[in-house]
C-alpha cells in the first residue's frame with residue numbers, strides 16, 4: 001500500500017492573543033487534490049490559521065503538517081510545499097514584476113525558473129507588465145502578482161486568503177479559471193472568501209469557523225441538502241388559509257412565502273390549498289444557498 005499523507009493536517013490547534021482565544025482546538029484535514037473553502041465572519045480566526053499554516057504565527061498548542069511536514073519542526077519542507085496568497089498586498093515597490101518573481105524564486109533556491117515565470121505572467125495577464133515597477137501597478141494587477149508569487153515554486157498546496165477582495169469581475173473570473181486549472185492538474189486549493197457564491201461554485205468541502213472554533217465541516221452538497229431552509233413562494237387566487245399561516249415567512253410581491261422543513265411537505269401544503277378552494281397561480285421553490293446556510297450556522301442554529 002502506498003502511504004499518502006494529507007495535503008494539510010491540522011490537529012487541535014489553539015492560539016491566544018492576550019485574553020482573546022483566536023483559535024480553539026481546531027482540527028481538520030484537507031486531502032490532496034481538494035478544492036476546500038474556509039469560511040467564517042470577520043475575526044473568526046481564518047487568517048490566524050493560515051499564518052500558522054505558513055509558519056508565520058506559532059500556535060500555543062497543537063500541530064500542523066503540510067504534505068506530511070510539520071510546519072514548526074520541518075519548516076523548510078512544509079513552506080516549500082505551500083503557496084500562500086496573502087490578504088494584504090505585500091511587495092517591494094522598487095522591484096519590477098519580473099524581479100519580484102525572480103526574487104521569490106531565489107528564496108526557494110530556484111535559479112533557472114524563467115520559463116515558469118513567463119508562463120505565470122502569461123496566464124495571469126501580466127505579460128505586458130513584466131518590466132513595470134510594482135508601485136506603478138493598479139491594485140488588481142498587484143493582486144495578480146501576489147498570486148504569481150505564491151505559485152513561483154510550484155507548490156502542491158495553495159492557500160488563497162480573500163484573493164478577490166476588491167477585485168473587479170473580470171479579474172475574479174480569470175483568476176478562478178486559472179485556479180481551477182491548477183486544481184484539475186492536481187494542486188490542492190484552500191480558499192477563504194467573503195463571496196459565498198464563489199465558495200459555492202468552486203469548492204467541494206467547506207469548513208466554517210466562528211470565534212476560533214470549527215462549527216462545521218461538510219461536503220458542500222450535504223451542507224446544502226441538510227439546510228432547513230426550503231421555501232416555496234405561491235401566488236394564490238384568494239387569501240392564505242389559516243391552517244397555513246404558521247408557515248408563512250413573508251409576503252413577496254403578491255406571493256406568500258412559506259417555510260417547508262423539506263420538499264415532501266409541499267404535497268401537504270397543496271392539499272390544504274385545494275381543501276380551502278384556493279387556486280395556485282404561480283409556484284416557486286427556493287432552494288437553500290450557501291449564504292443562507294452560513295447565516296444560519298453563524299447565528300447559532302444547526303443547518
Ligand SMILES: Nc1ncnc2c1ncn2[C@@H]1O[C@H](COP(=O)(O)OP(=O)(O)OP(=O)(O)O)[C@@H](O)[C@H]1O
Pocket residue numbers: 017020022040041042043044045046047048049
Ligand atoms: N497579532 C494579533 N494580536 C492581537 N490580536 C490579533 C492578532 N491577530 C489577530 N488577532 C485577533 O484574533 C481574532 C482572529 O483574527 P483573524 O484575523 O484570524 O480573523 P479572520 O477570520 O481572518 O477575520 P477577517 O475575515 O476579518 O480577516 C480577531 O479577533 C483579531 O482581532
